[in-house]
Amino acid sequence: MLNPRLGVLVIMILVAAGSRLLPHPPNMTSVTAVALFGGAYFSNRWLAFLVPLTALLLSDVALGLYWSWSIMAFQPHMEVQYLTFALIVAMGLGLRGRLTPGRVAGATLASAIVFFVLTNLGEWFFQPLYPKTLAGFIACYVAAIPFFGNTLIGDAVYTVLLFGGFHLLESRFMGLRERPMSVAAAH
Numbered sequence: 001m002l003n004p005r006l007g008v009l010v011i012m013i014l015v016a017a018g019s020r021l022l023p024h025p026p027n028m029t030s031v032t033a034v035a036l037f038g039g040a041y042f043s044n045r046w047l048a049f050l051v052p053l054t055a056l057l058l059s060d061v062a063l064g065l066y067w068s069w070s071i072m073a074f075q076p077h078m079e080v081q082y083l084t085f086a087l088i089v090a091m092g093l094g095l096r097g098r099l100t101p102g103r104v105a106g107a108t109l110a111s112a113i114v115f116f117v118l119t120n121l122g123e124w125f126f127q128p129l130y131p132k133t134l135a136g137f138i139a140c141y142v143a144a145i146p147f148f149g150n151t152l153i154g155d156a157v158y159t160v161l162l163f164g165g166f167h168l169l170e171s172r173f174m175g176l177r178e179r180p181m182s183v184a185a186a187h
Contacts, residue, residue, distance in 0.1 A: 005177045009041055010051055012166060016158055017055035021062055028150040031056055032111045033158030035085045039092020041166065043178060049089050056085060062145060080122025084115055099163070108159045112151050120144045 015039075016030040038052030060078070088111045095107055120141055123130070130136035170176045 005175075005178065006042075006047075008166070008169060008176055009038075012053055012162060013038055013055045014058075017052075017059040018062075018164060019158075020059045024154075025150050027147040028154035028157075030087065030154065030158040030162075032115050032151075033108070033162055034090050035088035036092040036095070036104075036107055036111050037162040037166075039089040040095040040104075040163070041092075045093065048093060049086060052089055053082060053085055075124040077119075077122040080126070081119050084118045084122075087114060087118070089150065094166050097165075099116075104159060104163050108155050109152075112148075112155045116144065116148050116151060 013034055016034050018163070020029050020031070034052045034055060039048045042048035042051065063118035091107055091111055091114070111131055123144075124137050130140045166176075
């Protein structure tokens with residue numbers, strides 16, 4: 001029988017990742033919030049990585065089908081994106097048991113910065129658009145600056161929806177609260 005907490009977490013992540021299929025401004029998506037949320041809330045570390053990364057992969061496949069991209073068009077810069085998502089899940093693991101609005105806000109800002117820095121490094125390195133020079137490196141990051149504002153807004157909105165929404169659900173439905181392991185079960 002499915003644990004109600006696990007079921008709600010999976011559904012929330014799938015819905016948030018699926019929201020990428022709706023019209024939205026460039027970079028104003030749920031991706032980093034999904035990764036951070038998964039890390040913070042799944043008690044099983046494997047699920048903390050597996051569920052958010054799978055949900056993001058499924059939404060990427062759906063976007064690819066919608067835009068007629070080939071599955072084979074999964075390019076090397078996307079590997080950087082998924083490694084970045086995994087790093088953000090790990091940042092979420094650091095929030096476990098220490099969820100406060102300030103810590104979540106700090107982790108949200110940090111994850112947006114990490115996403116910006118690493119994914120644009122991947123774009124510069126793997127995409128032919130920018131020369132592999134210092135000037136090309138700088139041009140890549142300068143071109144990305146206008147998108148960073150949308151990233152921050154999307155991260156903030158989806159973080160509030162996911163973290164705040166689940167907190168409200170936990171406070172209303174006791175069955176969603178994480179049960180502490182007994183001392184005997186911990187050994």
